[in-house]
Amino acid sequence: MSRPVVLTRPIAQAEPLAGRIRALGRAVEVLPLLEITPLPDQAPLRAALAGLADYQLVAFVSPNAVDAAFAHIPGWPEGLRAAVVGEGSRQALIARGVPASQIDCPADPAHSDTEHLLQALDLSALRGARVLIVRGESGRELMADSFRAAGAAVTVLPAYRRAVPQLTPELAARLRALIDADAEWIITSSEALRGLIGLLQQLNNVKIVASLQHQHLIVPHSRIADTARELGCQNVTLTGSGDERVLAALQSRP
Template identity: 60%
Template sequence: MPDPVVITRPRAQGEELARRVQALGFEAELFPLLEIDPLADQSALARVLAGVADYSLVAFVSPNAIEAAFAHIARWPAGVALAVLGDTSRACLASHGVDDANANIYSPQGAASDSEHLLRAIDPAALAGRKVLIVRGETGRELMGEGLRAAGAEVTTVAAYRRRVPALTPELGATLNRLLARRNDWIITSSEALRGLLALVTQLGGQAAVEKMQQQRLIVPHARIAETASALGLSRITLAGSGDAALLAALQSRA
């Protein structure tokens, strides 16, 4: 019997991955390590999006960014291209009436779904001297903005939501204790989430709990997350590659 799989994405994105994991015959448990909250003050977001037609390209870093932005967009302006990281974001755009039939949408080729591959799909050099908007959370990677600016694009970044590690409630603590009492495969897709997990584990049970976490196995999609895990004292790491298909393939090979 394969080890259970703990999926740590925010709940809205984790549910689909959990279904795919279960379809392969694994037990899957959602344990979201990041919660997505709307901004208390959305005036800056609304102001920027009121001028969305002025941009050559708008990049959304996640489905959460799309949902938050389209609360302020009645109709997508013709001629403004979009960039997203994967099929889930494409489906989210389609739910708002934006698809390949009526808009130019860039996304990474193949199964990859990270900023590095999205930059290649966009061709930053073609955006030199043009205005680009990146819609994201309050925190996150700077790679896309830096890459576009280096190519000569005029980049604006706007926050659409905030991410936070959940508080260690008695209920969450009980779940975490249960998970640490057995061996699992943890799918970790964010360095921020991984740091939050170690903080929760330490708060829960100090060094003894950390040592239990060090016995767990991680599956991660990117070298930077593997580096974060190593720096936090975790060594049982499988680097799968970008995209859900790569995560699932790594999970099957581990089993």
């Protein structure tokens, strides 16, 4: 009998991939390791997005950023370019009517991060341009700093809040059961992985953390793989961005 698969994406993006994994005959546990919530005050978000056509480039750092923004975008302005760091965000934009030809992303799906997005963009063309970055309340400053260094006028727009869930008795029981089942874990952010380790440490059982460190982790980005190894995880598969690659990694193992 195959091991269960734990899908740790935020709940809004989890079900489509979970359904495809079930279609492979695998048992799936959807266990969001980051809770995504709207900002209490939506007025600044609505105001900034009302002037979307005034920008020359809009960058979305994640599918969550796309979801939060499009709650206030009735239609994508004609000719406006978008930039994303991963395949999930690119597909989310296409699903909302943004033409694929207007979306910039890293050339290599195995390196879906800000560094490789910046390499894919013509930064010199952004001199004097207005650029909007849609992200969570906190995040890396590399993208904004690089656009400003290229001469762009950059607005960073917080669109949502993320947090590791609280360790309830129910969550503690689920974590213990999944560790005991020797599951395969699909981890989609470094923050989520650190949160998982933190939750397991709260169980006050060193063996549980050690057990996770030996279980199979499937990660889409090299930065997450590096984080996993820093945290002592020894069995890490780097797939590159996109659900197809995650599914292929699951199918390649017995």
